[in-house]
Amino acid sequence: MKISRNWLQTFFDKPLPQAAELAELFTFHSFEVEGMESLGDDDILDIKVLPDRAHYCLSHAGVALEVSVLTGQTLKQNRIPPAPTSSIETSPEVRIEATNFCRRYMARCAEIGEVKSSNPHAKVMLESIGERAINSVVDATNITMFDMGQPLHAFDADEVKGAIVVRAARKDEKILLLDSSKGPGVEVSLLATDHVIADDMGPIAIAGVKGGKRAGVSSKTKRLIIESASFDPTAVRRTATRLGLRSESSKRYENEITREMTAPGMDSVCAVIAHNIPATRFGPLVDVYPKKAVQTTIEFDPATIEGRLGTKVPLAEAKKILECMGIIVTEEKHAWRLMIPFDRLDLTIPEDITEEVGRMYGYEHVKGVLPPKTDHAAAVLPTFYISEKIKNILAEDGFSEVSLYSLVAKGEVEAAYPLAKDKAFARANLVDGMMDCIQKNSLNAELFGLDAVNVLEVGHIFGKSGERTVLAIGVAQIKKVKGMKSRQILDEAIESLAVLGQNLAQKAKVIEKGIYAVAEIDLTEFLKSYALPANASYKGLNNPPISNNKFAKFSQYPFIVRDIAVFAPESTSAEAVWQAAETGINRAGATDMLARHSLFDTFKKDGKVSHAYRMVFQSMNRTLTDDEVKKVMDSVYSEMAAKSWEVR
Numbered sequence: 001m002k003i004s005r006n007w008l009q010t011f012f013d014k015p016l017p018q019a020a021e022l023a024e025l026f027t028f029h030s031f032e033v034e035g036m037e038s039l040g041d042d043d044i045l046d047i048k049v050l051p052d053r054a055h056y057c058l059s060h061a062g063v064a065l066e067v068s069v070l071t072g073q074t075l076k077q078n079r080i081p082p083a084p085t086s087s088i089e090t091s092p093e094v095r096i097e098a099t100n101f102c103r104r105y106m107a108r109c110a111e112i113g114e115v116k117s118s119n120p121h122a123k124v125m126l127e128s129i130g131e132r133a134i135n136s137v138v139d140a141t142n143i144t145m146f147d148m149g150q151p152l153h154a155f156d157a158d159e160v161k162g163a164i165v166v167r168a169a170r171k172d173e174k175i176l177l178l179d180s181s182k183g184p185g186v187e188v189s190l191l192a193t194d195h196v197i198a199d200d201m202g203p204i205a206i207a208g209v210k211g212g213k214r215a216g217v218s219s220k221t222k223r224l225i226i227e228s229a230s231f232d233p234t235a236v237r238r239t240a241t242r243l244g245l246r247s248e249s250s251k252r253y254e255n256e257i258t259r260e261m262t263a264p265g266m267d268s269v270c271a272v273i274a275h276n277i278p279a280t281r282f283g284p285l286v287d288v289y290p291k292k293a294v295q296t297t298i299e300f301d302p303a304t305i306e307g308r309l310g311t312k313v314p315l316a317e318a319k320k321i322l323e324c325m326g327i328i329v330t331e332e333k334h335a336w337r338l339m340i341p342f343d344r345l346d347l348t349i350p351e352d353i354t355e356e357v358g359r360m361y362g363y364e365h366v367k368g369v370l371p372p373k374t375d376h377a378a379a380v381l382p383t384f385y386i387s388e389k390i391k392n393i394l395a396e397d398g399f400s401e402v403s404l405y406s407l408v409a410k411g412e413v414e415a416a417y418p419l420a421k422d423k424a425f426a427r428a429n430l431v432d433g434m435m436d437c438i439q440k441n442s443l444n445a446e447l448f449g450l451d452a453v454n455v456l457e458v459g460h461i462f463g464k465s466g467e468r469t470v471l472a473i474g475v476a477q478i479k480k481v482k483g484m485k486s487r488q489i490l491d492e493a494i495e496s497l498a499v500l501g502q503n504l505a506q507k508a509k510v511i512e513k514g515i516y517a518v519a520e521i522d523l524t525e526f527l528k529s530y531a532l533p534a535n536a537s538y539k540g541l542n543n544p545p546i547s548n549n550k551f552a553k554f555s556q557y558p559f560i561v562r563d564i565a566v567f568a569p570e571s572t573s574a575e576a577v578w579q580a581a582e583t584g585i586n587r588a589g590a591t592d593m594l595a596r597h598s599l600f601d602t603f604k605k606d607g608k609v610s611h612a613y614r615m616v617f618q619s620m621n622r623t624l625t626d627d628e629v630k631k632v633m634d635s636v637y638s639e640m641a642a643k644s645w646e647v648r
Helices: 005-009 019-029 051-057 060-071 120-128 136-148 233-243 248-254 259-276 304-309 315-324 350-361 382-396 431-442 486-500 524-529 574-587 626-642
Strands: 002-004 032-039 042-048 094-096 102-111 152-156 164-168 174-176 187-189 195-199 202-206 223-231 281-288 297-300 328-331 336-339 452-463 466-477 508-513 516-522 560-569 594-605 608-617
Touching: 002 005, 002 060, 002 120, 005 019, 005 042, 005 060, 005 120, 019 032, 019 042, 019 060, 051 060, 051 248, 060 136, 060 315, 094 102, 094 281, 102 164, 102 259, 120 136, 136 152, 136 248, 136 259, 152 202, 152 259, 164 223, 174 202, 223 233, 223 259, 233 248, 259 281, 297 350, 304 350, 315 328, 315 350, 382 452, 382 466, 382 486, 382 524, 431 452, 431 466, 431 508, 431 516, 452 486, 466 486, 466 524, 486 508, 486 516, 516 524, 560 574, 560 626, 574 594, 574 608, 574 626
Parallel strands: 094 164
Antiparallel strands: 002 042, 032 042, 102 223, 102 281, 152 223, 164 195, 174 187, 195 202, 297 336, 328 336, 452 466, 466 516, 508 516, 560 608, 594 608
């Protein structure tokens, strides 16, 4: 969220710290600052407000509260003029049919005479945070939202027919949306899970998401119905996401706003409209509030702060921090009774209070202390123990563990809102992913110098009958070796698991495709019935020796394989042949193109020896061509010819 320093200054009488100092305070106590920029005489801070405190900090008022606590400056009182009183009798009729969705709905009529263009001050305020000014009415709703966090909306009262009703949308009901900076309004179809603000003729807005064009404010508007409401965050997010209509309003609703903010929001926007259009006359306020919010109270023992933070915080300092945050602290015998402000929906348990004190006091005061060692051994969990046993047994047989995607393109359990079409279902088996894994890894076998790809996974599958634990084993014997077939290796791997006391081969489902073989074994019942040995422990499980391997950047471009076999005098070593080949590669200027090499065949015949090498060429920054590699090989051949060796 973009925050204007000049805007923040309106909350205080004394000058605020400079932007860089504010950014440092935010970073160490409140938010991550993602950027800063200067706009004339203003500084803009782009802060990252996380969901846990978005309900009050997605506003200049919420950020000003943080600044007040961090700097010790008092917030200005009566900053916004009081709401204008009623001078006309007109009021809208409001009904809430979707009571689980709409928690509170306030509406008020206003006669404005005409919609005026944006005033210069409003234009500067909105443009400073990357928003555009539209007109005197819409600007008022937007300024109030960015100022205090409550989304608002205004309808053209002459286009609203009958009562305003908050209800669920009807299936296939349509609404033409307001124009935006991205272009003219579009018509969208609604589902029964969506919610609308409607009149007798149909929807006039998608509740919490976007206004409709029919009752939108235009240059012809003379009378308004002003809306300030509280909606269910989950339902708003679901609709906004499905329709791709994420907006500043929906962002605030989906992070939840206390229904107690509805009234201050209405008062504030009416005051701003009256300022922009002084001749405006307002009607009485309509407030439909089915179930009032209950203020949270927490019984808190201040003595627990030191134990939980690991540092001593003076109780007077802790109390001051809480009171500056608007929390009413009542001291009782051995505890504090805390009355939490309605807008602090993140403060619900004593641990939240400790965290609040800690972050404002400063985590730099918290010293790192290792916890004491315990003499008690960790309890051995059967499922984890046997899973690791299986992995260890197969690892000794040359298998490597993989962890494949749990979300796939097909399955029995579908995601409500998938991130992508190929990740719309929870996987119903491990076979498909494992087969794809060994096939793709086989394509790079030459690059890695592998004769076979042997992998395993112990994972979960999800079907209509529930979640199950499954073992998948995949084998691809790429190099032809007598007596070494993929199915044979797979069967031997499964048989090696017999040491666990059960014949898992009977449960194996095997699929073969050419050189590829995959087995899937359901371990669910086996894990339930497995009896831990009396001496079972985690010692030796999943504890391979420490490796000195380090990550090295790898190429994402295709590789090219070339073989060379050379007849040389019988006394010629394989190393001598490779040195000659390497000289040819260096002469061609292709040292950085050689990804790997290996000797794959040697035999003697008629007083000569044949050494055969396989070379893999690959570039870090481009796709190699056959012509490039041919020039390298021609240089290698020339080097062999210079030694009078015969290239076969």
